[in-house]
Amino acid sequence: MKSPVLMNRKAMSNMTNTKLKTHLWRFFLLGMLALLWELFAHYKIIDIFYFSRPSLILIDFYQLFSTGLVLPHISVTMQATLAGLFIGSVLGVIVAFIMGRFEMIGRIFDPVIVALYGIPKLALGPLFILWFGLGIESKIFLSFIWVFFIMYFSAYGGFKNVEPRVINSAVLMGATSFQIILKIILPSSLPWIFTGIRTGIGVALLGAIVGEYIGSAAGLGYLVQYAGNMFDTTRVLSTILVMTLIMVICNELVKYLELCLLRWRPVSRHV
Numbered sequence: 001m002k003s004p005v006l007m008n009r010k011a012m013s014n015m016t017n018t019k020l021k022t023h024l025w026r027f028f029l030l031g032m033l034a035l036l037w038e039l040f041a042h043y044k045i046i047d048i049f050y051f052s053r054p055s056l057i058l059i060d061f062y063q064l065f066s067t068g069l070v071l072p073h074i075s076v077t078m079q080a081t082l083a084g085l086f087i088g089s090v091l092g093v094i095v096a097f098i099m100g101r102f103e104m105i106g107r108i109f110d111p112v113i114v115a116l117y118g119i120p121k122l123a124l125g126p127l128f129i130l131w132f133g134l135g136i137e138s139k140i141f142l143s144f145i146w147v148f149f150i151m152y153f154s155a156y157g158g159f160k161n162v163e164p165r166v167i168n169s170a171v172l173m174g175a176t177s178f179q180i181i182l183k184i185i186l187p188s189s190l191p192w193i194f195t196g197i198r199t200g201i202g203v204a205l206l207g208a209i210v211g212e213y214i215g216s217a218a219g220l221g222y223l224v225q226y227a228g229n230m231f232d233t234t235r236v237l238s239t240i241l242v243m244t245l246i247m248v249i250c251n252e253l254v255k256y257l258e259l260c261l262l263r264w265r266p267v268s269r270h271v
Contacts, residue, residue: 037054038053041053050233051233052234056234057237057241060234060238061238064238064239064242070242072218073220073222074220074246076136076212076218076219077205077208077209077221078246080143080211081201081204081205081207081208082204083136083144084139084140084143084144084146084147084207084208085197085201087140087144087148088143088144088147088200089147089151089193089197091144091148091151092147092151092154092196093151093155093193096151096153096154096155096156096158097159099159101159113149113152117149117153121142121146121207128142128211129211129214134216138211138215139207139211139219140208142210143204143205143207143211144207146203146204146206146207147200147204147207150203154192154193154195154196154199155192157192158190158192158193161188162184162185162189163188166188167180170184190261190262191258191262194254194258194261198251198255198258201247201250201251205247208221209221209224209243212225220243223235224239
């Protein structure tokens with residue numbers, strides 16, 4: 001009979017091999033797509049004025065970092081993104097907790113929040129610029145608004161799905177309200193909250209970029225807008241590649257933090 005240690009090592013080895021195969025397939029498919037794109041551009045099946053080509057995009061991507069041109073813009077965008085993500089996440093979780101904890105408040109205000117969520121945030125961008133000016137404040141507020149709703153719905157779902165029998169058992173054993181919140185409700189809701197954070201990173205970055213696109217003198221959104229006005233398709237796509245890499249890095253950091261904090265939860269093979 002095999003020991004639990006050997007079985008665990010075998011399971012970890014299989015999981016590592018699965019992840020490696022997944023990454024290899026991702027790189028292979030992306031490489032094939034880039035190769036087809038390059039061939040189409042080389043044989044003039046597509047016009048590089050409108051679509052550029054991967055080789056030119058990679059050269060421009062290298063130049064953005066080698067000259068240091070993109071670094072101040074990344075700094076500006078990430079300041080607005082992280083500030084909006086933090087404020088939106090904290091307030092979203094707090095409001096969701098209050099709504100889930102106090103049923104009457106939830107019944108009154110939940111439809112209001114759902115209605116506000118339906119308002120197109122992009123259409124409000126110029127209004128936020130008018131309220132807060134062209135500085136970083138308008139970008140933070142735009143990011144905050146988008147993150148808040150994502151975090152609210154994720155955290156609210158987590159708080160409402162805590163198993164009532166577990167709470168009742170804790171009450172019977174003499175647990176206080178604070179202990180129930182700290183030991184049962186919050187840990188049970190953490191997977192939902194982390195799901196909201198991972199989604200919130202994308203909308204926070206999008207909010208900051210949209211704000212910069214509407215009105216700004218710095219940031220990745222401004223860089224895209226300026227390149228678009230100059231009809232520089234290569235610079236537009238290389239800047240989008242920078243945004244994509246930022247998203248991948250942030251997502252991996254959140255996944256690592258989630259694995260560290262939720263060691264008790266079984267790890268999905270597909271994560």
